[in-house]
Amino acid sequence: MWQKLYLLILASTLSLVPLLAQHSYTPADVEDGGRLFRNTCTLCHGPDGNFIPGVDLGHGIFKRVVTDADIVNVIRTGIPGTPMPPNNFNEFQASIIVAYLRSMAADKVRPGALVGDGARGKAWYQTKSDCATCHRVKGVGSRQAPDLTEIGAIRRATELERSLLDPDAEVLAGSRPFQATTRAGVTVTGTLLNQDAFSVQLLDADGRLASFPKSDLRAYGFVAKSPMPSYREKLKPQELADLVSYLSSLKGLDAP
Ligand code: HEC
Ligand code: HEC
Incomplete structure (x- = not known):
């Protein structure tokens, strides 16, 4: 360098x-x-x-x-x-x-690339997928993983495809979940809001603030692997193209 x-x-x-x-x-x-x-x-x-x-x-x-x-x-x-x-x-x-x-x-331009149908992708996302158990779109779904409401405005189709096929490829700053396990054995996973020498604050999957004194924790830290599964085996090429087309269309609350 x-x-x-x-x-x-x-x-x-x-x-x-x-x-x-x-x-x-x-x-x-x-x-x-x-x-x-x-x-x-x-x-x-x-x-x-x-x-x-x-x-x-x-x-x-x-x-x-x-x-x-x-x-x-x-x-x-x-x-x-x-x-x-x-x-x-x-x-x-x-x-x-x-x-x-x-x-x-x-x-x-990839030769032979399939053209996705966003409406079909949306239907698949809403009725057949488990995406909403982790993600949120326009207020619907979990807060455990990044909100996808504006994902089409910040990621290109090729990047969305890569996230779906190979979620570990890129660690996205700020979106890796943080996990804290108490001495009593309870594990809470969420978004890290703040940590200092003595305490850790997380926003859990239900959007609740969880605050722990570090002295009460057995372990804490960012999870090493993305919790997101790869959809390589679960999506046929056309379904993948449809889903990417739907995600690309997500450009915020005002967008249709
Ligand atoms: C078990 C939880 C889980 C499931 C199920 C899941 N994801 Fe994810 N997803 C995550 C997490 C956590 C991240 C943050 C990336 C990381 O961990 O590095 C992520 C990242 C992403 C990203 C990249 C976000 C960015 O900022 O670029 C996209 C796009 C995405 N997921 C879409 C989906 C779609 C579509 C589905 C369903 C087909 C899905 N995810 C299913 C947890 C999940
Ligand atoms: C706050 C908004 C903003 C950000 C952030 C921004 N740009 Fe721009 N950029 C503009 C606007 C507006 C123009 C057009 C300026 C003009 O009227 O010619 C422009 C013009 C350019 C041009 C010149 C294009 C030409 O016609 O000659 C390049 C190259 C460019 N941006 C690259 C970048 C890159 C790379 C980044 C990130 C490092 C970036 N911009 C970040 C708003 C932005």
């Missing part, structure tokens, strides 16, 4: 060739770039990068930037006089975001 950073700095000082053309990024770099993108950019640009009129980050459609180096610059310094904010990323971090943006176009 330091070596790469050094090379990047060298490349940009010499500025002989476009920045990214010099380097190949590992799949792990691109994944990291995707994570930075999801955490910082999707709120305005959308999970596919096309929410802002005239700008489609995943398809290289821009109003002013031309080269990858321009994009790195815009990411770091923002565009004054517009809502595009400056970001506190170093050159390498900004570059892997760009590498991720370049990879988006490639994984969007």
